[in-house]
Amino acid sequence: MATELDHHCPNCEAERAFYRTAAMNVHLGLKTKWSCPDCEYGFIRIAADDDISTATA
Template sequence: MATELERTCPDCDDEQTFYRAAATNLHLGLKTKWYCPDCGYGFVRVNGDIDSSTA
């Protein structure tokens, strides 16, 4: 599992490297929490398909 993820941060309004803060297995799949070290913005992904940042 990767510990870094490149994507646009909505708070920084720029391409950032997000770091994995935590990961756990659920009945839906792997739940992973990601955060931006520059501003602290975070989001959750479940099994790579469900993304809280798009909600």
């Protein structure tokens, strides 16, 4: 699994390289926490059949 993810940061209002801060398997799939190194905005993504993400919530 990658340790870096390009994603839009709403706090910085720009595309940033987010870094994986944690990952674990849960019953829905692989739960991964991502964090922006510039402002510490973070979101969680669960990789399953249908991706679940708090970034779009």
